[in-house]
Amino acid sequence: MNEHESNDGRMARWADQVLSQSPLQQAPATLLPRIRAAVVRLQSLPWYRRPWLQWPLGWRLLSVGLASAASAAMSYWGLPQAPAVGSPADLVPGYHPTVTLASACATVAHGLFHALTHAGTWTVAIVLAVAGTLWCLSLGLGTVCWRLSVRDN
Amino acid sequence: MNDPASFDNFVLSYQDMVYSTAFRLLGNESEAEDVAQETFVRAWKHWAELGDGTSAGGWLKTVARNLCLNHLQRYRNRWTLFTDLRRADDEESPEPDIVAPDDWEEATLTADQRSVLNAAISALPRDQRVALVLYHFEGLDYVAIAEQLKVSLGKVKTDIFRARAALRKKLQPLRETVGV
Known part of the structure; x- marks a missing residue:
């Protein structure tokens, strides 16, 4: 092991000694013209197309002031409200909430009556019991998950 | 930048060092030239701080190195899957038996x-x-x-x-x- 480490160290010193003689690469002659062109391109940009930190100081101060004023105004007066949508009665001709609710209840009652008369009382009772159990289970499972997530947080 | 001639002299003084740093890391002339250009454009943006030239060499070297590493990182991300597969083999395989010269x-x-x-x-x-x-x-x-x-x-x-x-x-x- 010591021999290996010693060899590693000697290799490192050998590489240091050899690589220290590695000459600098000569930059291509095209580099300086390319840099000049890039700088000229940057200089020709109007101030508002440069990064914000390179804007003239006055414009930077003005932009901060305007942004602050806009933010303050929006929090004071609130965001503009969307126009209110009319009631369902305006959208659907002949719509009346009470009549619609009564109609839905009548439909459910009619369906239950048909189920009781055709499928039998016991069948309906079992179906209702299963549905109730599933509903309770989903409520219980949801409660457990919610409590676990709250406890984890 | 008020004096283009002084910036030109600055570039001429350091261009070989910056280009060499980039070329050694990237191993590609065209990419090294791109990185060298970007390094000097950044130097131009910070000319007010670099103009006196006291710490310019170290600053340029660090910027060039970071640009190269970012470039390599972007390139490597495209091939992460393959490099990861190969890396596992690399780390487990024994080192070659090369002896240092005396x-x-x-x-x-x-x-x-x-x-x-x-x-x-x-x-x-x-x-x-x-x-x-x-x-x-x-x-x-x-x-x-x-x-x-x-x-x-x-x-x-x-x-x-x-x-x-x-x-x-x-x-x-x-x-x-x-x-x-």
Whole structure:
């Protein structure tokens, strides 16, 4: 092991000694013209197309002031409200909430009556019991998950 | 920037150093030129701080190195799957049995041999070349290199060891003439 480490160290010193003689690469002659062109391109940009930190100081101060004023105004007066949508009665001709609710209840009652008369009382009772159990289970499972997530947080 | 001539002189003074840093890390002339250009454009943006030239060399070297590493990182992300598959093999495989020379103290290379050395560095596999350059030219230690490249310490050590071994092999003809 010591021999290996010693060899590693000697290799490192050998590489240091050899690589220290590695000459600098000569930059291509095209580099300086390319840099000049890039700088000229940057200089020709109007101030508002440069990064914000390179804007003239006055414009930077003005932009901060305007942004602050806009933010303050929006929090004071609130965001503009969307126009209110009319009631369902305006959208659907002949719509009346009470009549619609009564109609839905009548439909459910009619369906239950048909189920009781055709499928039998016991069948309906079992179906209702299963549905109730599933509903309770989903409520219980949801409660457990919610409590676990709250406890984890 | 009020004086373009002084910026030109600044570029001429440092362009070889910046280009060499980029070329050693990237191993590609065109990409190295792009990185060198971007480095000097950033220097122009910070000309007010760099104009006196006291710390310009270190600043330029750091910027060029970081730009190169970002470039390599972007390139590597495209091939993450393949490099990860290969990395597992690399870390487990045994290191090559290359023995350091005993007579390297007096070795001095001629200009031609230095060119051969540069070519040998460029020809190294990318991971080995980058780790070797960061260690021997940029002066980073193993831990810093592992952090910069976001790879394991073991991989850095293995890559550097293999790079040195590969250089030894490639420089074998030089050894016969000047004892490298």
